Ligand SMILES: Nc1ncnc2c1ncn2[C@@H]1O[C@H](COP(=O)(O)OP(=O)(O)OP(=O)(O)O)[C@@H](O)[C@H]1O
């Protein structure tokens with residue numbers, strides 16, 4: 074299958090249910106989505122809306138019961154293409170405990186590199202570079218199970234950064250970090266997106282962290298019910314609240330002002346933008 078020049082991931086009407094005996098109970102109910110190369114995409118949606126299930130179909134961890142998943146022109150339905158897809162799509166999940174296989178942090182990252190055939194002499198520099206990016210250099214000899222939840226998440230992300238997949242999928246992968254740690258790791262991922270052209274698909278409940286995305290997809294009840302730039306999405310506060318979602322602080326301020334009859338000249342997703350808007354009334 075030939076994809077549009079800039080499309081790297083294409084989901085066509087995918088469906089998935091966990092219980093084959095109840096085929097009508099679906100966790101993902103007909104999602105179609107195209108992700109462009111170098112795009113930074115965020116997926117939001119309340120608990121159980123199907124985000125993780127959809128993510129697991131991106132590299133064939135789960136196969137859709139109907140519909141197709143294509144990555145870089147390869148299909149997850151084709152077993153021979155699956156391993157090539159897995160080299161292109163790196164995934165990091167929320168629970169880092171079941172993501173480690175080796176006795177030390179550096180061996181764990183090396184294991185992933187070995188799997189994709191990175192030459193030994195290149196491994197060292199890739200491991201050091203990735204650990205430095207996530208601020209874990211001093212833990213290279215540490216045993217993964219002795220690390221804190223947040224440190225484990227940093228290592229899990231480093232292991233993926235070392236592999237340099239074309240597409241990085243982060244499914245609440247920084248949820249155990251404190252706000253500052255989350256911000257730091259997000260900056261690293263942003264930089265990989267900007268400078269190395271890595272396509273990023275992040276699933277998060279921290280809406281503030283979606284504000285600099287190129288696009289946001291909103292999931293509800295197994296379906297993609299909306300998509301657009303952060304301004305377009307977060308302007309619709311009533312709709313998001315109906316879906317059980319909140320809106321970022323700056324967007325909420327403007328929503329409350331609007332309810333009091335105060336409409337700023339331009340909608341902004343940042344506190345600075347709101348402040349600029351407020352100045353126009355002085
Ligand atoms: N392993 C599983 N076995 C059976 N049902 C599952 C399994 N994992 C998820 N589900 C169900 O599938 C639906 C979608 O779940 P999913 O984990 O994809 O949602 P999510 O949007 O990632 O939620 P969260 O924000 O809580 O992570 C839910 O109804 C959930 O209960």
Ligand SMILES: [Mg+2]
Nearest residue numbers: 124125126244
């Ligand atoms: Mg989930």
